[in-house]
Amino acid sequence: MDTKTQILDAAEALFAEQGFDATSLRAVTACAGVNLAAVNYHFGSKDGLLQAVCARRIGPVNDERMARLDEAESQATDRVVPLDRLLEIFLLPALRLGHESQGTSFLRVMGRLHGEMDRDHVRGLIEAQFATVKHRFVEAFRRTLPELPDNVLIVRIHFLIGSMAHTMMCPSEIVWMSGNKMSEPRPEELVTRLVAYAAAGLRAPVETFETVESTR
Amino acid sequence: MDTKTQILDAAEALFAEQGFDATSLRAVTACAGVNLAAVNYHFGSKDGLLQAVCARRIGPVNDERMARLDEAESQATDRVVPLDRLLEIFLLPALRLGHESQGTSFLRVMGRLHGEMDRDHVRGLIEAQFATVKHRFVEAFRRTLPELPDNVLIVRIHFLIGSMAHTMMCPSEIVWMSGNKMSEPRPEELVTRLVAYAAAGLRAPVETFETVESTR
DNA sequence: GTCCTGTTCAAACGTTCGTTTGAAATAAGC
């Protein structure tokens, strides 16, 4: 029983460091201090290991998101949750993983997987885990931003998820972009800043077109 | 001479489809219709091929960004380019690659590389290509948003780049998020929407803290 | 024609990978 979690911890760390493809099962088992065959015995295959690594973290995060959303909607009138609160509910459980000792490196795994969504097994894994969360939050955003046309809302949520994924994946890029004058912000700061940034973006007036085409 | 570009085209397409690690040189050379050894002959190694694939597209994009920024700054008073114009200059050359026949798949390569920034050879490659662009645009953003503290500005630019990278990498996620009710937007529409969204986000009032901590 | 330079080719090299195997070790059931 201990072997399984040892493998999961090692795999999580190594996947985060080097990516899924670049991490060999030999490296995982060596880092975990177990036999090479243990991965195939406990998880069936390397893909099965990836699935288990993800499920262990995503499940609780999405459960917390849903619970908080349920609570906020039940307290609100007409189930309309204010935008800032909605964003915080969506972002905080995910970004706060970085502070828990075990979940530190998982953020990078998730961010990385987001970038591999087009590979079939990864895509299926992600969509299965996030289908209900997506549905519930899109609905909630729609309720709190009723003036926004649906296609605009969807694209803007896509931008939001991009910022979130990018921040989860490579927060160190902030350091580089500041010319090494900043250190990596704490997750709470990132959430606060992203909530303010995305709330303003989501509330922006809907664009009138042709502003871009005319510059060509 | 033809062999080189045939390899570059094939590699670009396959890297975009499957990622760098998952693409074998045998697949590249088969797709290009050339001999396996041609890659090592013309590009030295698989990493060299990746570098060449990137350089071929990033160079012109960044050149165009710089040229447009130069032009806009010279026309503006005190070199202060309006925020919307600045965003458009930054985003359009990158996102418009998707419309050119040859560059279609390169967006995914770039987006993917953004997610692999922590692997040393990739990081070095990206930072070298983007160092001057980063510097110039951070300065330009700072001039047009002088009221924003530097650490806030940097983090918000990071959010912007996340939205851009995510949009370049997996625009099809928009289709999924809409429940297959939308089709993939054209690049011009994406730029217009992202400009409006990011401009509002960048202009948002600076956050007063403790709004998040208090909810724990 | 002869040399020289640049390019292509089939074949192989050595490594590393994910996975499998069958026996040894450990734990559990009764």
Added chain:
DNA sequence: GCTTATTTCAAACGAACGTTTGAACAGGAC
């Protein structure tokens, strides 16, 4: 305490990988 079932282990398997090699081929220069 013998018999199950479960878990570990060393070793190997076959496949796929990036890279190298050395011969074959091309086409100008002179």
